[in-house]
Amino acid sequence: xxxxxxxxxxxxxxxxxxxxxKCGLLRHRPGGGGAYxxxxxxxxxxxxxxxxxxxxxxxxxGDVFRLDVGGSEPASLSYxxxxxxxxRNRPNVQVGDLIYGQFVVANKDMEPEMVCIDSxxxxxxxxxxxxxxxxxKVSLGLIRKLLAPKCEIIQELSQLYPFELxxxxxGRIWVKAKTIQQTLIIVNILEACEYMTAEQRRQAxxxxxxx
Amino acid sequence: xxxxxxxxxxxxxLRQTCEAVLLGVLHxxxxxxxxxQVLSDAGSLLSxxxxxxxxxxxDAGLPLTALFCGVTCALQPDGSILLDPTARQEQExxxxxxxxxxxxxxxxxMATTKGSCSVEEMQQCLAAAQRxxxxxxxxxxxxxxxxxxxx
Numbered sequence: 001x002x003x004x005x006x007x008x009x010x011x012x013x014x015x016x017x018x019x020x021x022k023c024g025l026l027r028h029r030p031g032g033g034g035a036y037x038x039x040x041x042x043x044x045x046x047x048x049x050x051x052x053x054x055x056x057x058x059x060x061x062g063d064v065f066r067l068d069v070g071g072s073e074p075a076s077l078s079y080x081x082x083x084x085x086x087x088r089n090r091p092n093v094q095v096g097d098l099i100y101g102q103f104v105v106a107n108k109d110m111e112p113e114m115v116c117i118d119s120x121x122x123x124x125x126x127x128x129x130x131x132x133x134x135x136x137k138v139s140l141g142l143i144r145k146l147l148a149p150k151c152e153i154i155q156e157l158s159q160l161y162p163f164e165l166x167x168x169x170x171g172r173i174w175v176k177a178k179t180i181q182q183t184l185i186i187v188n189i190l191e192a193c194e195y196m197t198a199e200q201r202r203q204a205x206x207x208x209x210x211x
Numbered sequence: 212x213x214x215x216x217x218x219x220x221x222x223x224x225l226r227q228t229c230e231a232v233l234l235g236v237l238h239x240x241x242x243x244x245x246x247x248q249v250l251s252d253a254g255s256l257l258s259x260x261x262x263x264x265x266x267x268x269x270d271a272g273l274p275l276t277a278l279f280c281g282v283t284c285a286l287q288p289d290g291s292i293l294l295d296p297t298a299r300q301e302q303e304x305x306x307x308x309x310x311x312x313x314x315x316x317x318x319x320x321m322a323t324t325k326g327s328c329s330v331e332e333m334q335q336c337l338a339a340a341q342r343x344x345x346x347x348x349x350x351x352x353x354x355x356x357x358x359x360x361x362x
Binding site for chain 1: 234237238239240241269270271272274275276355358359
């Protein structure tokens with residue numbers, strides 16, 4: 001086949017050929033010249049530019065916050081990278097807060113940098129995540145499944161209870177429902193979804209909505 | 212108990228094998244640490260550690276250039292080759308050879324010997340180990356298939 005082929009994660013050019021570096025399912029997207037990548041399951045996150053992640057503020061160093069995103073280095077976030085922030089109007093961020101942002105610089109040679117605004121200056125859902133709620137970690141494969149359009153798991157769960165959900169590509173999920181018990185039920189279902197088939201999931205949800 | 216010389220030499224062997232296949236350029240300024248805990252030892256411990264290390268690296272999603280597996284051969288006093296010996300057979304053997312074999316073109320990544328053997332015997336053991344490596348790589352493949360078929 002002619003044209004340019006895009007190599008995604010898990011594939012690497014070596015000399016004239018391609019080297020497969022991870023284990024997983026080989027996926028192919030035929031659009032626009034074709035793209036191949038290896039769909040692998042892992043738990044450890046490696047920062048990638050453009051990914052939306054949930055970070056935990058670990059330190060404030062002058063004008064910059066240090067966030068733990070689950071990678072090998074803490075990411076940095078400037079206080080001006082929030083919507084409507086100026087030198088006089090600083091955002092109210094404390095150590096231990098949860099921030100939802102995207103990476104603007106993320107390669108293996110430099111420290112990753114995050115921002116909470118997109119290219120037009122709007123926040124579009126990013127920023128400090130509110131109080132309460134529950135943060136937990138799952139594998140990266142589950143996050144990608146949940147982020148797919150028309151995900152069945154989210155639709156089935158939303159019929160159970162109303163809840164707020166923030167998914168970070170670094171494997172972190174933040175959930176908030178009306179009561180603590182409902183929040184914990186949703187957390188348990190999301191964690192178990194990784195190993196349950198669709199049929200088992202529907203049975204579990206039917207049992208919960210029945211009782 | 213406390214780490215002795217034997218454990219340290221095993222660590223070195225494992226480390227050199229892993230460094231040969233890991234793509235360290237993708238993760239500069241990071242330490243990758245591998246912890247192996249021996250639950251039960253029924254012989255062929257070093258090749259068991261090698262196999263476990265490879266599966267752990269695969270499972271963690273670290274970029275590897277090739278898979279590797281460990282095979283132990285025991286040379287019996289009568290000259291016959293025994294693959295994957297138990298602890299009893301290891302004690303009775305004249306020499307024990309452990310090879311780490313890579314999946315691409317069955318190259319030898321690491322070889323260690325305990326006891327004495329001639330060059331021809333070592334070549335024979337190596338050939339037998341390379342054939343046995345196929346079985347181990349098939350096992351890796353089956354385990355990974357099973358893991359990905361669940362999702």
